[in-house]
Amino acid sequence: MYQTFLSFRYLRARPISWIGVAGIFVAVAALILILSIMSGFLAETRSHLRGSLSDLLIQPHLDRNLMHEGRSILPKRDVPGILEVILADPLVEGASAHYTWYGMLAAAGRERMQSDVTFGDLALVKLVGIDPTEEGTVSSLREDLVRDSLISDEQVADPDDPFGPIPGYEPDGRPLDKVLIGEQLARFWGLRRGRTLELVTAVLDPETGSPREAVSRSFVVAGTFRSKNNEFDLSTLYLPRSVMADWFGSGRGFTDVAVRLKDYEGTKTEAQKSLANKLHEAGYLHDPEITGGSEIRTWEDFQRSMLAAIENEKGLLGIMLSLVLLVAAFSVFAILSMLVQEKRRDIGVLCALGATQWGVMGTFLMIGLWEALLGTLLGLAAGIWSSLNINAIEQALSNTFGFQIFNREAYAFDHIPTVIEGSGVAAIVIGAFAASLIAAALPAWRAARLNPVEGLRHE
Amino acid sequence: MSETNSPILSVRNVRRAFKAGERNLEVLHGVNLDVAPRERLCLMGSSGAGKTTLLNIIGLLDRPDEGQVILKGQDAWALPNSGRAGLRNHTLGFVFQFYHLLPELNALENTTLPARLAGARGARLREFREKAEKSLIAFGLGERLTHRPGKLSGGEQQRVAIARALLMDPPLLIADEPTGNLDRTTGDRVLNLLFEEQQKRDFALLLVTHDQRLAQRCERVVHMEDGLIQADSVTPIPH
Numbered sequence: 001m002y003q004t005f006l007s008f009r010y011l012r013a014r015p016i017s018w019i020g021v022a023g024i025f026v027a028v029a030a031l032i033l034i035l036s037i038m039s040g041f042l043a044e045t046r047s048h049l050r051g052s053l054s055d056l057l058i059q060p061h062l063d064r065n066l067m068h069e070g071r072s073i074l075p076k077r078d079v080p081g082i083l084e085v086i087l088a089d090p091l092v093e094g095a096s097a098h099y100t101w102y103g104m105l106a107a108a109g110r111e112r113m114q115s116d117v118t119f120g121d122l123a124l125v126k127l128v129g130i131d132p133t134e135e136g137t138v139s140s141l142r143e144d145l146v147r148d149s150l151i152s153d154e155q156v157a158d159p160d161d162p163f164g165p166i167p168g169y170e171p172d173g174r175p176l177d178k179v180l181i182g183e184q185l186a187r188f189w190g191l192r193r194g195r196t197l198e199l200v201t202a203v204l205d206p207e208t209g210s211p212r213e214a215v216s217r218s219f220v221v222a223g224t225f226r227s228k229n230n231e232f233d234l235s236t237l238y239l240p241r242s243v244m245a246d247w248f249g250s251g252r253g254f255t256d257v258a259v260r261l262k263d264y265e266g267t268k269t270e271a272q273k274s275l276a277n278k279l280h281e282a283g284y285l286h287d288p289e290i291t292g293g294s295e296i297r298t299w300e301d302f303q304r305s306m307l308a309a310i311e312n313e314k315g316l317l318g319i320m321l322s323l324v325l326l327v328a329a330f331s332v333f334a335i336l337s338m339l340v341q342e343k344r345r346d347i348g349v350l351c352a353l354g355a356t357q358w359g360v361m362g363t364f365l366m367i368g369l370w371e372a373l374l375g376t377l378l379g380l381a382a383g384i385w386s387s388l389n390i391n392a393i394e395q396a397l398s399n400t401f402g403f404q405i406f407n408r409e410a411y412a413f414d415h416i417p418t419v420i421e422g423s424g425v426a427a428i429v430i431g432a433f434a435a436s437l438i439a440a441a442l443p444a445w446r447a448a449r450l451n452p453v454e455g456l457r458h459e
Numbered sequence: 460m461s462e463t464n465s466p467i468l469s470v471r472n473v474r475r476a477f478k479a480g481e482r483n484l485e486v487l488h489g490v491n492l493d494v495a496p497r498e499r500l501c502l503m504g505s506s507g508a509g510k511t512t513l514l515n516i517i518g519l520l521d522r523p524d525e526g527q528v529i530l531k532g533q534d535a536w537a538l539p540n541s542g543r544a545g546l547r548n549h550t551l552g553f554v555f556q557f558y559h560l561l562p563e564l565n566a567l568e569n570t571t572l573p574a575r576l577a578g579a580r581g582a583r584l585r586e587f588r589e590k591a592e593k594s595l596i597a598f599g600l601g602e603r604l605t606h607r608p609g610k611l612s613g614g615e616q617q618r619v620a621i622a623r624a625l626l627m628d629p630p631l632l633i634a635d636e637p638t639g640n641l642d643r644t645t646g647d648r649v650l651n652l653l654f655e656e657q658q659k660r661d662f663a664l665l666l667v668t669h670d671q672r673l674a675q676r677c678e679r680v681v682h683m684e685d686g687l688i689q690a691d692s693v694t695p696i697p698h
Contacts, residue, residue, distance in 0.1 A: 002575035006563075013563040349559045352520060353623070354548025354576040356541050452520045456559065 024375025032383025040417030094137025099129030129244030156223025182233030348455025368440020
């Protein structure tokens with residue numbers, strides 16, 4: 001095909017044509033790299049946001065009556081019963097009943113004054129009563145308890161029995177109940193294993209369910225945990241569920257149940273519906289037709305706004321960076337238009353020698369095709385290579401310029417995360433290719449429309 | 460008229476006008492012309508007489524407002540674009556005053572360009588390449604096959620252009636002032652080459668020129684004036 005032959009000759013003989021290739025190359029490589037980094041950030045952030053959250057969280061409206069077997073009753077509150085119903089569901093891997101309430105954390109003794117002033121705004125904490133054995137089936141708590149720690153005596157003595165005896169803890173009188181505290185919270189408050197802390201909270205009225213009176217109680221730190229979610233670590237304390245149930249009473253064995261599914265992504269909606277119906281029939285939840293299933297939520301429901309914000313950011317960045325692609329396509333258009341103008345005489349000669357209009361158009365379109373093909377392929381290779389080696393590149397650039405380009409202290413991770421998404425890369429490649437071809441089509445069409453007589457007159 | 464004597468080109472009542480501001484300026488007022496096979500015809504006339512316009516219409520590069528151009532028995536302007544492109548490729552050969560070689564291609568590639576435009580590939584293209592190589596060697600360009608036009612003199616470029624025009628063995632070769640851009644000696648050499656090739660290959664030659672000396676070497680001289688053919692004289696020349 002003479003179009004291929006001529007277009008390749010024009011491309012080879014005109015160094016300016018390579019500007020178009022370079023433009024597409026840079027745009028494709030930059031888009032793939034940015035998309036990979038944003039996808040990496042999203043994946044990493046999802047993982048951090050999830051932290052030690054289970055797949056589903058069942059939060060019955062315990063103080064609102066429901067209809068069960070024709071009678072209006074308060075929802076059932078026994079732990080063995082609800083766990084039996086949940087665990088009987090074939091989609092469920094594990095379940096753990098929690099007794100959750102809120103309180104204020106106060107360090108004991110002379111440290112209290114300083115910590116109250118310095119970290120006063122961090123004092124509100126969530127108190128989660130758990131059974132460690134049950135909890136191990138739904139969350140990463142056990143792994144979070146054995147994470148390497150710079151201060152060794154912050155960790156629990158026995159991860160399999162985190163509320164077990166504390167080495168070196170010798171109480172003055174009756175041993176205090178134990179609490180597990182987030183590693184970062186412990187550092188802020190200067191707490192470590194064996195130290196005591198005070199929790200201030202309000203006890204509920206068993207009749208109305210409203211806070212009745214403020215109470216405080218001392219606990220001893222059994223150890224620290226560190227999930228991937230900093231916010232969670234700074235605001236959560238684990239206590240034995242039995243302690244919480246005794247403390248707050250109200251006839252409740254639990255306030256919520258964490259559930260792990262065998263296949264979260266594949267069955268989350270199905271499992272939500274199935275559990276809602278089964279627990280309603282058993283008298284633990286309200287009619288899902290009335291509540292809209294709001295008593296069972298996924299972990300994503302709790303983090304939806306943050307996840308949506310990052311997704312949105314990724315989309316916006318993609319759109320903004322697509323402008324680079326438009327600039328590259330425009331450079332193809334400009335260069336090819338220049339070439340057509342410059343080659344008017346050649347177009348006349350080609351027509352005189354027997355080229356058709358389509359043949360002339362094909363020749364110039366083919367130049368755009370070469371530029372698109374070369375630029376896209378080189379950009380694809382460079383984009384993937386730089387995505388895979390971004391940390392080495394960042395390190396080399398940081399060493400060269402003498403400052404850290406990626407500020408590790410600003411993020412919860414110590415590397416630039418990247419995830420190469422096949423569909424995203426394919427969209428970029430197809431988009432770049434299509435944009436370049438469309439940009440080449442207009443000058444190519446103009447070339448085909450040129451009057452050969454005027455071309456032959458052109459010097 | 461027998462097949463061999465029927466004209467290779469017949470121009471019938473061709474009219475062509477151009478817009479000049481508000482006015483319609485008619486350049487050709489109904490031109491009639493026949494060119495017989497193997498004929499050597501010289502088209503002469505002053506500037507603005509309409510020679511180039513007629514040549515462009517005959518060369519199927521510019522559409523007449525009226526009239527017909529019959530090439531090898533086909534009404535060329537009634538054909539679709541692709542049909543006319545085929546006629547330009549196989550039936551017509553062009554030699555231009557300014558050579559019009561493609562600067563990105565070397566002499567051999569320029570010469571084989573009509574074959575590529577005809578879609579020749581593989582063995583067929585290799586045949587044309589050998590043919591082009593032989594022509595260029597015969598034209599004294601054996602050492603210049605891979606040289607680009609920028610490295611060739613005017614005379615050499617015109618010889619490449621002649622080799623290119625003759626590659627597809629067209630029955631009619633149109634030469635527009637083929638020596639107009641060359642010095643006299645070089646021009647004479649190029650003309651000699653053109654006439655020798657005509658004798659060898661038996662194609663009809665339509666020459667457009669102002670050069671009276673050149674006209675004397677043609678057996679038929681047609682004079683154009685004001686868009687019409689005013690004189691048509693035949694002087695047999697021994698080949």
